[in-house]
Amino acid sequence: MIQEYDKYVAEDHEVWSILYSRMMEILPRYSSQAYLDGIQDVGLEGDRIPNFVECNAKLSKKTGWNIYVVPGLIDNKPFFEHLSNREFPSSTWLRKKSQLEYLEEPDMFHDIFGHVPLLANLHFANFLSELAGIALLHIENEWAVEILSRLYWYTVEFGLIKEGNGLKVYGAGILSSSGETQYSIDSDIPQRMPYDVKKIFQTPYIKDKFQEQYFVIDSYEQLYKSLPEIKSILAQELKSVAI
Template sequence: MLENKDPYDFPTEPLHQHYGDYRPEHFEVWRLLYDKQLLVLKDRASRAYFEGLDVCGFSADHIPLLETVNKNLDGATGWQLYIVPGLIADKPFFEFLHRKNFPVTTWLRTIKELEYLEEPDMFHDVFGHVPLLSNPHFSEFMKGLAAIALKHIENPQAIELMSRLYWFTVEFGLIQEDGKIKIYGAGIVSSPGESIYAIEDEDVPRIPYDIKTILETPFYKHDYQQQYFVINNFEQLFESLPELDSLLTSMIQTRKI
């Protein structure tokens, strides 16, 4: 979920990727980030993530041409990327997801900003988020999550709880795979430091996926997470949506939120 003090309200027509405007520095930034992070992710990221890289056609050699990525995603799951200039408000964000559109930016950080960036750029949006949109169960989870959020979009407390679920799955989720814990969340995937911390730190709790527990757990934006939640598979995410819907509805009816 994206938010900002002055969030952007999207236009009726998508913006365009002006590929010819990318300078040599932009291509070097993409290459450096891609090569470095792929080495970090080699034994740490989910198999589905690497499969998604192949489906999308990503490589270190060139900044992705989003028109081509859209064709690849359309063939896999029907999702499309929708270019926006920056962070957007909750309602348009969930409306995008419900239409199977994922909002992305096309600007890239500078060489000086390789290690840290205040606001997500194209590397986070595209390298981090887009590969898993090619996974059928994960992408349907995203669409279903958006449908539930739109039902409660006028209830700020409900949306705050939804943001926790989005944060601990889409952004910072872990998955059990072949007896090992792997990364799938985009916030970890696009961060070299947190990729290592989330998998290898012996003290950080890694908690089995449970919606009620997640809704009760605050998250941290400006530091590594103090705990992570681990799914068994992507089907589990999709199949948990009715429980989420029921729990939120019950909390609203009993005025707990």
């Protein structure tokens, strides 16, 4: 599949523009600097839907990643296969103007605006492809896939990072929602805990409301360097389940 760029109509570009400017009004304050740098690096702009061919030319030069077009949600196995090949699965459809607030399924705004900028960061980019490689080794084991999905959830989708004196957002699930972006940093309701692989493996996630807990990394390097720990704690978990 390819992105049929000429098929987007004026309303599509307008929806992108509304969503983009709504987020960019707050992200300089709330999001990780690496994410903001990534917006520039991959060339996302506010006035039109990004052209994947142009983004890929920039992104692949930085970290070897590419956007890979898929029709929508895909199964775990092809999902992790693409990630491990440094291909980020993205749909090409965008919500309509009447659906600006809520979506059942991630659209291109989530996939591209939320996920792609951070793929220009080498530590994060390497972490994600290697995490997917670990998932593929255990793809037939439902429990392994479940706990690795928790790790994906609490980092790639809903991760926070310490930067300077404060907390910033890097998770795509947060970065594609202005409400959760502000809530994740400013609200007293959620718990914010240091990144802890074992604890994340024990923490199921909720899908259709704001998170009740977030895990905070110190750096993207920390994520990358936790891969051996992920492997060894996963092996222990699987052993204890098998007994």
